[in-house]
Amino acid sequence: MGKSVQPIISVKGLAKTYAGGFQALKSVDLDIRDGEIFALLGPNGAGKTTLISIICGIVNPSVGTVLADGHDIIKDYRAARRAIGLVPQELNTDAFETVWATVSFSRGLFGKPRNDAYIEKILRDLSLWDKKDNKIMALSGGMKRRVMIAKALSHEPKILFLDEPTAGVDVELRRDMWEMVRGLRANGVTIILTTHYIEEAEEMADRIGVINKGEIVLVEDKDVLMRKLGKKQLTLHLQTPLAALPTALAGESLELSADGAELTYTFDTQAEDTGIAALLRRLNELGVDFKDLRTEESSLEEIFVSLVRSGS
Structure with missing residues (x-):
């Protein structure tokens, strides 16, 4: 990614x-890379x-070490915490303060000098x-969530944690948030998000880590993960139903529907080019005509479910 080789967050032997x-x-x-989602x-x-x-210094580990932006989160707590912005799951803002006051105050808490232009920019972006x-008490839930993000960004952190950021959030806010996350990443902020909305990870992430029962099951580039574990299916609607699968096609990853009207071919995404072309040629040679075809790709959700199952 052309960023520094040094990870911006390094977690070693962490247990709780x-x-x-x-x-x-x-x-x-x-290890979380500098500038990634x-x-x-x-x-x-x-x-x-x-x-x-x-990592954010809210809970103490039982064993292990964490470096955030090169600072040990325990030995050098203040410097590590200054590098981090956190948007927690629950909304905990001062209900009686105004939006401007609470975001400005949050910046001051981290020892940053007053910067009205920067606060204005965040509020406009959100x-x-x-x-x-x-x-704040007069705002809707979605607006309160935006205030939480503004507070987390108030001190210009290099690292932003979003813990289940769009749980219970309307579609418009979700879109706005993703737009903002992309903008932050473009400005060099590293973003770590936890989610169980898999389409969010699929759309946004550069890399994906899967955690199950307190252990990291897998960390992989999203595209590699989709390619490695993703399966595609090609379904052919046959012109004339077949009574049985032709013997010449035995051994292929083919399945005939109960009524003989559909033929489904399952293949790895890497083998896409050779697999389909060869199959269609062979069907043609065998005189099997089809009137329609569709392809389906396994989603990250299916990949995730199979990973968690195998890891349990």
């Missing part, structure tokens, strides 16, 4: 056991929020400018 013996994280190793996927209770909370003098 809560009082009572529940092990939320088990020996997690993870990294999606952390996992079912509820997999350890996503615990991992983020440790469609909050016309609400700047409104008390």
Whole structure:
């Protein structure tokens, strides 16, 4: 990506056991690259929020180390935390303050000098400018969520965590948020998001990590993951139904529907070119005509479900 080789977040041997013996994280190793959008996927209770909370200094790890922007999150807490913006799942803002006051105050908390132009830019980017003098208690849920993002960005962090950012959020805000995330990434901000909306990860992420039962099951470039684990299906609607699959096609990844009217071919996405062309040629030679065809691709959701199953 042309960015520095040094990861902006480096997690080594991280584990967390809560009082009572529940092990939320088990020996997690993870490097986040500078300037990427990294999606952390996992079912509820997999350890996503615990991992983020440790990196952000909210929860102490049982063992292991975390460096954020080169700073140890425990030994050099203030410098590490200054590099990070966090948008938590729950909305916890001061209901009686105005939007402008709460975002400005948040910037001051991190020791940043006053910068009204920057605060104005964030509020405009998040469609909050016309609400700047409104008390937060008077805002809708979607607008409160925008205020949380503005607060997280108030001190110009290099790293932004979005914990389930679009849970319960309307479609318009979701689109606005993705637009904003892309803009931040273009300005060099590294973004880590946890989500169980798989289409979000599919659309936005450069890399995807899958966490299940406190362990990282897999970390992979999104495109590589889709290619490696994705399957495609080609379904042919036959001109004349077949009573059975021709013996010449036995051994192929072909399935005939119960009524003999559809032939389905399953193939790896890497083998796309050779597979389909060869199959269509052979059908032609065998005199099997089709009137229509469609292709379907396995979604990241299906890949994710199979990964979590195999990892459980």
